[in-house]
Each structure stands twice: as structure tokens, then as C-alpha cells.
Amino acid sequence: MEKGKGQDEEPEENREKAGKQKAAEGKGPGFPGTSPRRNPAHPLSPSGAALHVHDFSITSPDWLVKNATYRPHCYFCFTRRGTPQFRFAHPTTPTPKPAECPQWVLLEKFRKGLRNVSEFDNSLLRNLTLMTENPHVTYADQDAIWAKFETIFFVLGGLVSYAPVFRDYLSQGLEEFYQDNVLYLEIRASLHPVYELDGTIYSQEWLVRTYEEVAHNFAKTHPGFIGIKLIFSDHRIKNESLIKKSIQTAMDLRVKFPGIVAGFDLVGREDTGYTLYDYREALMIPASRGVHLPYFFHAGETDWEGTSVDRNLLDAVILNSTRIGHGFALSKHPAVLAEAWKKDIPIEVCPISNQVLKLVSDLRNHPAAVMMAAGYPMVISSDDPAAFGARGLSYDFYEAFMGIGGMSADLRTLKQLAINSIRYSTLSETKKKSAMETWEERWQKFVAGLARGPR
Structure with missing residues (x-):
């Protein structure tokens, strides 16, 4: 070169x-x-x-949150670690229920009960990227950032x-x-x-x-x-x-x-x-x-x-x-x-x-x-x-x-x-x-x- x-x-x-x-x-x-x-x-x-x-x-x-998660029949749950999972299903809720998820919730219904939908959507967005205000603190070493990196694909899967x-x-x-x-x-x-x-x-x-x-x-x-x-x-x-x-x-x-x-x-x-x-x-x-x-x-x-x-x-x-x-x-x-x-x-x-x-x-x-x-x-x-x-x-x-x-x-x-x-x-x-x-x-x-x- x-x-x-x-x-x-x-x-x-x-x-x-x-x-x-x-x-x-x-x-x-x-x-x-x-x-x-x-x-x-x-x-x-x-x-x-x-x-x-x-x-x-x-x-x-941004497209995934604003487009995919607003589609009909989109369910989600938060794992005990606070990581969202998604699944589309109709006419029943998704089956089987993952062991780490307490219950599936219809996103459309959930958003209707929120005061601040934008903040919720931003929370979903934070689970789909490595973006953070202070990466040196959030990701102290390669193990930490790879753990988050691989979790992103876990979240993306159901969507x-x-x-x-x-x-x-x-x-x-x-x-x-x-x-x-x-x-x-x-x-x-x-x-x-x-x-x-x-x-x-x-x-x-x-x-x-x-x-x-x-x-x-x-x-x-x-x-x-x-x-x-x-x-x-x-x-x-x-x-x-x-x-x-x-x-x-x-x-x-x-x-x-x-x-x-x-x-x-x-x-x-x-x-x-x-x-x-x-x-x-x-x-x-x-x-x-x-x-x-x-x-x-x-x-x-x-x-x-x-x-x-x-x-x-x-x-x-x-x-x-x-x-x-x-x-x-x-x-x-x-x-x-x-x-x-x-x-x-x-x-x-x-x-x-x-x-x-x-x-x-x-x-x-x-x-x-x-x-x-x-x-x-x-x-x-x-x-x-x-x-x-x-x-x-x-x-x-x-x-x-x-x-x-x-x-x-x-x-x-x-x-x-x-x-x-x-x-x-x-x-x-x-x-x-x-x-x-x-x-x-x-x-x-x-x-x-x-x-x-x-x-």
C-alpha cells in the first residue's frame, strides 16, 4: 500500500x-x-x-427498535440480568417460555401503559449496541466488552x-x-x-x-x-x-x-x-x-x-x-x-x-x-x-x-x-x-x- x-x-x-x-x-x-x-x-x-x-x-x-419492535404480535421479557428477549407469536403467547424469563409481555400493550415510551425505547437500544458515555469504565477489559458484545446477538435473535x-x-x-x-x-x-x-x-x-x-x-x-x-x-x-x-x-x-x-x-x-x-x-x-x-x-x-x-x-x-x-x-x-x-x-x-x-x-x-x-x-x-x-x-x-x-x-x-x-x-x-x-x-x-x- x-x-x-x-x-x-x-x-x-x-x-x-x-x-x-x-x-x-x-x-x-x-x-x-x-x-x-x-x-x-x-x-x-x-x-x-x-x-x-x-x-x-x-x-x-434504531431501525430495529422503531420498526421491528412496533410490529404486531411482538412479545418481550426481561431476564433476571435485565437483558430483553423478543419473540413474535399469534394467536397464543410464545412457547415454550425460556427458563430465564418470568413471563412474556405483549409490547404493544406494555407501551400503552408507559408514561415515557421514548425512555423505554432508549433502554432497548442500549441493549443492542456497545455505545456508552464512558467505555473505559463500563468495559474495564476485553472480557467485559466481549460479554456485552455476545449478549447483543442473544438479544437480536428473537427479533x-x-x-x-x-x-x-x-x-x-x-x-x-x-x-x-x-x-x-x-x-x-x-x-x-x-x-x-x-x-x-x-x-x-x-x-x-x-x-x-x-x-x-x-x-x-x-x-x-x-x-x-x-x-x-x-x-x-x-x-x-x-x-x-x-x-x-x-x-x-x-x-x-x-x-x-x-x-x-x-x-x-x-x-x-x-x-x-x-x-x-x-x-x-x-x-x-x-x-x-x-x-x-x-x-x-x-x-x-x-x-x-x-x-x-x-x-x-x-x-x-x-x-x-x-x-x-x-x-x-x-x-x-x-x-x-x-x-x-x-x-x-x-x-x-x-x-x-x-x-x-x-x-x-x-x-x-x-x-x-x-x-x-x-x-x-x-x-x-x-x-x-x-x-x-x-x-x-x-x-x-x-x-x-x-x-x-x-x-x-x-x-x-x-x-x-x-x-x-x-x-x-x-x-x-x-x-x-x-x-x-x-x-x-x-x-x-x-x-x-x-x-
């Missing part, structure tokens, strides 16, 4: 203008921040593709897994990314069971078809939108026998839906989950059967060195991971880095995620800063923007530009990162060419707008 290494030239006057803006903002109060609460200061550059985002965190929690909400949630998420100048997404999808009011539970095949249909319909009304692909993912807290079943599911789905299912990944906190080596027998199943199942492993999402966890990077490279999620610890392993570079395996850098989840406090010290300067292949993505109080991709592009890129990063840096997102996607070569043409047209308009200056 170093200047002069494959980056296309931009007019000198445009680079100087962007550089002056960056220098001014870099001296402002609160930079570099530890919270993504500010809006990106620059016009939205065409970011290309978001290659590392998770299914249940692509849509703003997003209701079939009508699921469809609209996905469509709204695509809208938010599209408005953020993102034209293509590769989504880590758990394919969590989706249900109807009458208790019907849909299959994983139904889920994949629904993703496909929603994206297809979205593209009809959104010019330039390229589409989505899914990276089927399972949680690394599960035992190997369950992961073997998921590997088989991934292979089956790839055969039935080759146009949308891109491969397989393992998600969840690396420091407390099973390693790739622990799953070695399961992960070797496709190769032993002569089946090509692309992997997109989270690896090296840790600030420790010399543990079994950061050795996930070595196994990810040995298993020919198409991309590496985060790769935060990669710079600590020169031999692995060299081999990954030789294989042209990019890392998916998620700046805000790494900052919020306490891997790095100052993004100028992010390991990706050294790797970007050296020219190592990387893409920028947003991981779980909804949980972090962000939207789309521009927040992370802004942080990468201002912090990781240093003072020397300019328009060429933004351009190369966007190009990388298309180059390292799983689109076919024909679709990559088409996507690049669409992106290039938008990029030229963006640069022309910068040259004109504010109106």
Missing part, C-alpha cells in the same frame, strides 16, 4: 487539498478517538465492497429471526450500505433458524434463497448495486463433531447455490474458542473428498503472542484461507506473514472493531499501519457496524485513512483500498471487471466533487 506501489496517480492539487483537510482534522480535539460516535468528515468516497460483515449487525439498531423482520432487516441493511457508497457485500452468515408466527421453522436452504431473492430485488431498484455473497459461518465454541456437520452443510450449500455461497468461516472470540488446529480433522474433510471449499478464517484477532490462539494464523495459511479476517497478530509472525504475502492472502482490517474490542487504543499504533506502509494486501471492512454505533463502511474507511494510513495517506490510499475490495472479492473475473467499471465511474465523480470544493 506504500505510495508508488501500484497506486494510480491522482492530480497533485486534489492530493494537496485532501492532505490539508486531514492535517487540520488530525490536530482537532478527540483525535484519535476510541469511539465511533462522530460522523465521517469527508464526503463519502466510493468504498467498493464490504468483505467482512456479520449477518446480525449490518442494520442500525431478526422472525421471517418478515428478517427480510426487511436484510433489505434495510443493504440500503444503509448502498447509501454509504458500498456496491457489494460478502456477509458472514450463521443461517440461524428463522420462524413464522405459527411456529414454522425454515431450513438453511430457505434462508440462502431468501438472501438471494432480497438482494436480487434490491438490485432492481438500486442502480450499480452488484449483489451479495454469503460466507457460511459457525461458532468456534462448538465441539468438532458439530463443526464437521457444518462443513458438510457448507459443501452442500455450495453445490446447490454456487452463485451466492462463497465458502466457510469460524466466528466468535478467538481467545476463548477452539483453535483451527483443534478442528483440523473437520477442516480437512473437503480436501480429503476432492471438494474445493474456500475458507475465510478469522485468525490472529488477539493481542497475545506465542499462544495457541495466535497460531491460528499459521493454520489459516496452511489451509489456504482465501482471506484472513482481522490478522491483527500477523506482523508478530514474520515467516507466516511472508508465506501469506507469497500466496497473496489479504487481511480484512476492521479498525473500529479492533479499537472497540480493546485490541488497540490508538489506531496509529495498529499493526496494519506497518503492513500498509510495506504494501501488504489488505481490505478495510466494518465487521459489526450496528453494534459499534456506526453504519456501512465509511466510518472504518475514515479511521483507516486518518489513523492507520498516517499523514502520508491520501486519495491514492483510499483508491487502492477500494480497488482491493473488488480485486480480493469472490466475484468472477467478468463480474469483477464490471464492478470495477461501475466503481471507477463513481470514483471520478467523487474526485471531481472534491476538486470543486464545498458549495
Whole structure:
């Protein structure tokens, strides 16, 4: 990513203008921040593709509270720990009742008895994000913030897994990314069971078809939108026998839906989950059967060195991971880095995620800063923007530009990162060419707008 290494030239006057803006903002109060609460200061550059985002965190929690929880037949309860759970049901209350819930309450009826509905809605919102006034106090360490982070998905489950909400949630998420100048997404999808009011539970095949249909319909009304692909993912807290079943599911789905299912990944906190080596027998199943199942492993999402966890990077490279999620610890392993570079395996850098989840406090010290300067292949993505109080991709592009890129990063840096997102996607070569043409047209308009200056 170093200047002069494959980056296309931009007019000198445009680079100087962007550089002056960056220098001014870099001296402002609160930079570099530890919270993504500010809006990106620059016009939205065409970011290309978001290659590392998770299914249940692509849509703003505001939409969920104001839309999903106001739908008919939405029940909720608070667990003994004060965490809400949701479930849609009709004509009876949800069954069975979770052990941790004293009773299900119809939200519509409950709100009618409140004096301050806004305050109640805000309390729901606080359960769907990591946003807090004083994160250093609220989340004293990684254990504390990961506990809250994983609880968010527990809360989301009953809402997003209701079939009508699921469809609209996905469509709204695509809208938010599209408005953020993102034209293509590769989504880590758990394919969590989706249900109807009458208790019907849909299959994983139904889920994949629904993703496909929603994206297809979205593209009809959104010019330039390229589409989505899914990276089927399972949680690394599960035992190997369950992961073997998921590997088989991934292979089956790839055969039935080759146009949308891109491969397989393992998600969840690396420091407390099973390693790739622990799953070695399961992960070797496709190769032993002569089946090509692309992997997109989270690896090296840790600030420790010399543990079994950061050795996930070595196994990810040995298993020919198409991309590496985060790769935060990669710079600590020169031999692995060299081999990954030789294989042209990019890392998916998620700046805000790494900052919020306490891997790095100052993004100028992010390991990706050294790797970007050296020219190592990387893409920028947003991981779980909804949980972090962000939207789309521009927040992370802004942080990468201002912090990781240093003072020397300019328009060429933004351009190369966007190009990388298309180059390292799983689109076919024909679709990559088409996507690049669409992106290039938008990029030229963006640069022309910068040259004109504010109106």
C-alpha cells in the first residue's frame, strides 16, 4: 500500500487539498478517538465492497427498535440480568417460555401503559449496541466488552429471526450500505433458524434463497448495486463433531447455490474458542473428498503472542484461507506473514472493531499501519457496524485513512483500498471487471466533487 506501489496517480492539487483537510482534522480535539460516535468528515468516497460483515449487525439498531419492535404480535421479557428477549407469536403467547424469563409481555400493550415510551425505547437500544458515555469504565477489559458484545446477538435473535423482520432487516441493511457508497457485500452468515408466527421453522436452504431473492430485488431498484455473497459461518465454541456437520452443510450449500455461497468461516472470540488446529480433522474433510471449499478464517484477532490462539494464523495459511479476517497478530509472525504475502492472502482490517474490542487504543499504533506502509494486501471492512454505533463502511474507511494510513495517506490510499475490495472479492473475473467499471465511474465523480470544493 506504500505510495508508488501500484497506486494510480491522482492530480497533485486534489492530493494537496485532501492532505490539508486531514492535517487540520488530525490536530482537532478527540483525535484519535476510541469511539465511533462522530460522523465521517469527508464526503463519502466510493468504498467498493464490504468483505467482512456479520449477518446480525449490518442494520442500525434504531431501525430495529422503531420498526421491528412496533410490529404486531411482538412479545418481550426481561431476564433476571435485565437483558430483553423478543419473540413474535399469534394467536397464543410464545412457547415454550425460556427458563430465564418470568413471563412474556405483549409490547404493544406494555407501551400503552408507559408514561415515557421514548425512555423505554432508549433502554432497548442500549441493549443492542456497545455505545456508552464512558467505555473505559463500563468495559474495564476485553472480557467485559466481549460479554456485552455476545449478549447483543442473544438479544437480536428473537427479533431478526422472525421471517418478515428478517427480510426487511436484510433489505434495510443493504440500503444503509448502498447509501454509504458500498456496491457489494460478502456477509458472514450463521443461517440461524428463522420462524413464522405459527411456529414454522425454515431450513438453511430457505434462508440462502431468501438472501438471494432480497438482494436480487434490491438490485432492481438500486442502480450499480452488484449483489451479495454469503460466507457460511459457525461458532468456534462448538465441539468438532458439530463443526464437521457444518462443513458438510457448507459443501452442500455450495453445490446447490454456487452463485451466492462463497465458502466457510469460524466466528466468535478467538481467545476463548477452539483453535483451527483443534478442528483440523473437520477442516480437512473437503480436501480429503476432492471438494474445493474456500475458507475465510478469522485468525490472529488477539493481542497475545506465542499462544495457541495466535497460531491460528499459521493454520489459516496452511489451509489456504482465501482471506484472513482481522490478522491483527500477523506482523508478530514474520515467516507466516511472508508465506501469506507469497500466496497473496489479504487481511480484512476492521479498525473500529479492533479499537472497540480493546485490541488497540490508538489506531496509529495498529499493526496494519506497518503492513500498509510495506504494501501488504489488505481490505478495510466494518465487521459489526450496528453494534459499534456506526453504519456501512465509511466510518472504518475514515479511521483507516486518518489513523492507520498516517499523514502520508491520501486519495491514492483510499483508491487502492477500494480497488482491493473488488480485486480480493469472490466475484468472477467478468463480474469483477464490471464492478470495477461501475466503481471507477463513481470514483471520478467523487474526485471531481472534491476538486470543486464545498458549495
